[in-house]
């Protein structure tokens with residue numbers, strides 16, 4: 079979704095970067111409205127909780143913001159006084175297409191660099207489920223990493239990691255335990271200063287525990303010890319959490335529900351790409367250098383985001399690999415049958 083970063087006045091001293099993007103406190107030029115920028119940490123009913131160099135603030139949205147792009151967690155907004163007057167261009171965006179009814183696409187998190195696809199090692203790895211989250215992550219423009227929690231409950235961590243790694247082509251897979259702290263350092267390294275990460279994954283796999291462990295303090299309520307039943311975040315209203323290393327971690331209910339809402343699977347996520355591909359001249363078009371390739375044409379015209387195409391192709395390749403694996407088993411069975419037949423023929427006297 080490669081939006082342009084706003085041009086920054088380089089003579090200004092950066093105050094503190096609230097992880098990659100315009101430095102907080104810097105002035106942003108090249109925008110209709112000049113002003114201080116801040117990072118959206120929460121959105122409720124049109125009011126924003128934003129992080130600035132001075133700390134957390136609550137601001138309202140100016141009319142122009144109401145009319146234009148609705149701010150999401152992770153957005154950079156230009157402030158004027160106590161109002162957000164503009165949403166700055168996004169680098170990446172997690173989009174939830176509202177099922178049915180025409181409320182359209184909703185951005186649930188913006189400017190995420192790394193997506194932690196969280197699943198637990200305690201139970202059988204859910205490969206299809208992880209794939210679905212990976213598809214959504216790739217589509218956002220961010221880079222996914224699989225984080226397998228509850229390593230302390232797993233008897234053979236390397237084997238479980240290898241199984242997921244074999245399936246999640248080109249994606250790092252990291253085991254971690256919020257209980258023993260093993261693997262936490264490697265996850266922290268994924269979210270250094272200047273980086274914004276977000277978590278996706280089903281309920282109960284340990285996302286809140288992971289966030290607390292990474293933050294080094296309890297910022298999110300963990301199942302079983304959240305007492306008042308008044309919702310997930312009991313100690314803070316933020317959905318964007320600064321980590322000790324300088325990075326930021328987004329944990330918002332919208333992200334948590336993302337892939338579950340998208341149960342129809344990959345074809346629905348990438349229906350547009352499949353539509354373009356159906357228009358190629360050759361039925362077996364690989365969408366590389368073939369003449370009459372409708373996908374390449376759509377990319378050239380700017381109708382199809384190349385990152386989205388790459389994501390789609392990765393998933394296609396993965397589906398193809400699964401088929402080949404099934405095929406290989408079928409071929410092995412077939413050649414065993416033929417070998418047996420040949421042995422019988424050779425053994426037959428008087429050929």
Ligand SMILES: Nc1nc2c(ncn2[C@@H]2O[C@H](COP(=O)(O)OP(=O)(O)OP(=O)(O)O)[C@@H](O)[C@H]2O)c(=O)[nH]1
Nearest residue numbers: 228255256257281282283284285286287300301302
């Ligand atoms: N043994 C072990 N248990 C863990 C670990 N991480 C989380 N848990 C437990 O797993 C349960 C769920 O943890 P949460 O952190 O609330 O999971 P969540 O993904 O945030 O769940 P939701 O808030 O429902 O989305 C809790 O009982 C945790 O104590 C871990 O690394 N090891």
Ligand SMILES: [Zn+2]
Nearest residue numbers: 358363365371
């Ligand atoms: Zn093509």
